[in-house]
Amino acid sequence: MIIEPRMRGFICLTAHPKGAEQSVKNQIEYVKSKGKIDGAKKVLVIGASTGFGLASRITSAFGSDAATIGVFFEKPPMEGKTASPGWYNSAAFEAEAHKAGLYAKSINGDAFSNEVKDQTIELIKKDLGQVDLIIYSLASPVRTNPVTGITHRSVLKPIGSTFSNKTVDFHTGKVSEISIEPSKEDDIENTVAVMGGEDWAMWMEAMKKAGVLAPGAVTVAYSYIGPSLTEPVYRKGTIGRAKDHLEATAFSITDSLKDIDGKAYVSVNKALVTQASSAIPVIPLYISLLYKVMKEEGVHEGTIEQIQRLYQQRLYAGGEVPTDEKGRIRIDDWEMRDDIQQKVAELWEKATTENLSEIGDLEGYRKDFYNLFGFDIKGVDYNADANEMVAVESIK
Numbered sequence: 001m002i003i004e005p006r007m008r009g010f011i012c013l014t015a016h017p018k019g020a021e022q023s024v025k026n027q028i029e030y031v032k033s034k035g036k037i038d039g040a041k042k043v044l045v046i047g048a049s050t051g052f053g054l055a056s057r058i059t060s061a062f063g064s065d066a067a068t069i070g071v072f073f074e075k076p077p078m079e080g081k082t083a084s085p086g087w088y089n090s091a092a093f094e095a096e097a098h099k100a101g102l103y104a105k106s107i108n109g110d111a112f113s114n115e116v117k118d119q120t121i122e123l124i125k126k127d128l129g130q131v132d133l134i135i136y137s138l139a140s141p142v143r144t145n146p147v148t149g150i151t152h153r154s155v156l157k158p159i160g161s162t163f164s165n166k167t168v169d170f171h172t173g174k175v176s177e178i179s180i181e182p183s184k185e186d187d188i189e190n191t192v193a194v195m196g197g198e199d200w201a202m203w204m205e206a207m208k209k210a211g212v213l214a215p216g217a218v219t220v221a222y223s224y225i226g227p228s229l230t231e232p233v234y235r236k237g238t239i240g241r242a243k244d245h246l247e248a249t250a251f252s253i254t255d256s257l258k259d260i261d262g263k264a265y266v267s268v269n270k271a272l273v274t275q276a277s278s279a280i281p282v283i284p285l286y287i288s289l290l291y292k293v294m295k296e297e298g299v300h301e302g303t304i305e306q307i308q309r310l311y312q313q314r315l316y317a318g319g320e321v322p323t324d325e326k327g328r329i330r331i332d333d334w335e336m337r338d339d340i341q342q343k344v345a346e347l348w349e350k351a352t353t354e355n356l357s358e359i360g361d362l363e364g365y366r367k368d369f370y371n372l373f374g375f376d377i378k379g380v381d382y383n384a385d386a387n388e389m390v391a392v393e394s395i396k
């Protein structure tokens with residue numbers, strides 16, 4: 001069977017197993033090329049199938065020979081339908097980990113539920129005893145709180161007033177003005193409930209209670225700040241409130257882990273093309289200009305480069321983990337460099353439909369977007385039979 005990308009709006013309905021496999025292999029090769037990292041050996045990654053979470057799982061396994069358990073929410077392949085990209089990524093990751101003699105098992109289900117937390121804890125007890133690193137990398141538009149039973153939906157809106165600015169439809173390259181209406185009060189609450197730190201704290205509490213956290217265990221969640229250009233819709237918008245909450249939760253988790261000498265960090269990462277970021281107005285235009293400038297300056301990174309650097313030069317560099325004045329690890333340092341932001345701001349003023357393919361990196365944006373679904377990956381023969389059914393024993 002030949003699998004092609006099928007787009008609907010900002011999402012792609014198909015995914016390519018061979019492309020996903022190649023993309024995982026490329027990430028593994030990158031991590032290996034950077035040498036060993038003296039990191040954690042038993043690692044749980046919550047949100048392990050795509051983006052920063054997948055990169056974290058790969059970096060732990062192939063940088064530090066770690067045993068990994070991955071939790072995610074993905075669709076397996078079905079008759080006449082491809083799996084979701086994260087499912088293929090995870091199948092490929094497990095195959096490669098097993099080939100390398102590394103323990104790797106996965107749990108496919110709703111990480112916000114008590115059931116998946118219990119299932120994960122049981123698996124840790126049975127196979128690993130305890131874990132020493134927990135990466136929390138969920139991105140979801142919806143969460144059902146297991147205590148209240150209430151289902152919350154997150155929104156990406158400015159707070160207080162309408163925000164108008166430029167955006168781009170990255171498929172067509174058309175630059176236009178958009179206006180986003182401000183949030184209503186429960187939009188903030190709901191977004192904080194989905195993307196804030198409550199569920200992270202619930203995971204850590206359940207694991208501590210079950211005795212599956214090793215002494216000195218570290219947990220890391222991912223955040224974003226970005227420039228003033230995107231502030232109204234990101235850091236000062238509803239999602240920014242959720243990130244404020246996530247960042248504050250790091251301190252309360254650290255307090256709760258005092259007796260095992262544990263520590264919670266937030267790492268602020270760089271803006272990258274993911275399914276989630278493509279759906280936020282204004283951000284795709286910012287990313288396409290940012291990519292152009294960072295590539296020209298030789299400081300562009302993707303998820304794997306970011307996480308490999310997080311591990312090797314921040315978490316496991318030896319000695320104190322460097323943080324900013326708010327206790328956050330910063331690997332958005334190159335994105336936020338004054339000269340980079342200055343150039344992006346200048347290009348932003350000029351950007352039009354006519355000049356964007358020249359002054360911005362629309363091509364790089366599109367390529368990254370297709371890559372998320374296993375398309376347009378170097379080294380894959382897309383005319384060959386895609387052999388869609390990948391059976392994976394250990395994905396429960």
Ligand code: NAI
Pocket residue numbers: 046047048049050051052053071072073074086109110111112137138139140222223224268269270271272273274275276277
């Ligand atoms: P992603 O969409 O690539 O990954 C999300 C992961 O969460 C996937 O593994 C998915 O299966 C899993 N997931 C979603 N809902 C789930 C559920 N109910 N149960 C179990 N698993 C579930 O997202 P990405 O971009 O890697 O984001 C991860 C974190 O990094 C987020 O906190 C995001 O805000 C943050 N971040 C993202 C940036 C970007 O530009 N993409 C920049 C900086 C931070």
Ligand code: NA
Pocket residue numbers: 047048049050051052053054137138139
């Ligand atoms: Na992720």
